[in-house]
Amino acid sequence: MKSIRSRAPAASTPAVRRAMQAVHTAHTTPEILLRSSLFKLGLRYRVHTRPEPSLPIKADLVFRSRKLTIFVDGCFWHGCPRHFRIPKVNAAWWEEKIADNVRRDKRNISLLKARGWNVVRIWEHDISPTRLPKILERVVTQTVPKPSIRPHKRYRIE
Numbered sequence: 001m002k003s004i005r006s007r008a009p010a011a012s013t014p015a016v017r018r019a020m021q022a023v024h025t026a027h028t029t030p031e032i033l034l035r036s037s038l039f040k041l042g043l044r045y046r047v048h049t050r051p052e053p054s055l056p057i058k059a060d061l062v063f064r065s066r067k068l069t070i071f072v073d074g075c076f077w078h079g080c081p082r083h084f085r086i087p088k089v090n091a092a093w094w095e096e097k098i099a100d101n102v103r104r105d106k107r108n109i110s111l112l113k114a115r116g117w118n119v120v121r122i123w124e125h126d127i128s129p130t131r132l133p134k135i136l137e138r139v140v141t142q143t144v145p146k147p148s149i150r151p152h153k154r155y156r157i158e
């Protein structure tokens with residue numbers, strides 16, 4: 001039996017296509033705002049890349065040396081409890097699609113955490129000029145190198 005996924009309604013009408021493009025566009029802006037703010041703070045990161053090449057997981061921002069990943073989750077695609085509404089057309093397909101995404105997000109995050117990554121998830125609706133400083137503070141705190149618990153041998157006083 002064919003998966004429900006293969007009946008993607010992607011281009012059912014030009015209006016739907018335009019709406020989906022608008023969704024994509026709208027969801028890009030908060031991430032760009034976050035990225036440029038972090039860059040201005042002197043933080044350097046990789047964008048839309050795998051934290052570990054062997055894992056099939058892409059994060060929006062990756063700070064490899066700090067073992068930190070940031071996911072900026074779009075309200076629609078990641079099923080934001082506050083803003084996600086199932087589209088009326090092809091509702092069953094969308095419901096399954098978004099539920100899949102939510103399950104995959106959970107899986108990916110626990111996999112990354114199990115491998116020692118710090119994971120920060122940010123809803124795109126939280127990235128606004130007024131809330132941005134708090135988010136930046138959170139990210140900056142996560143990128144501060146942790147002091148090593150054991151002193152380095154060279155400096156140990158015997």
Ligand SMILES: [Zn+2]
Pocket residue numbers: 075080081082083084123124125
């Ligand atoms: Zn939202």
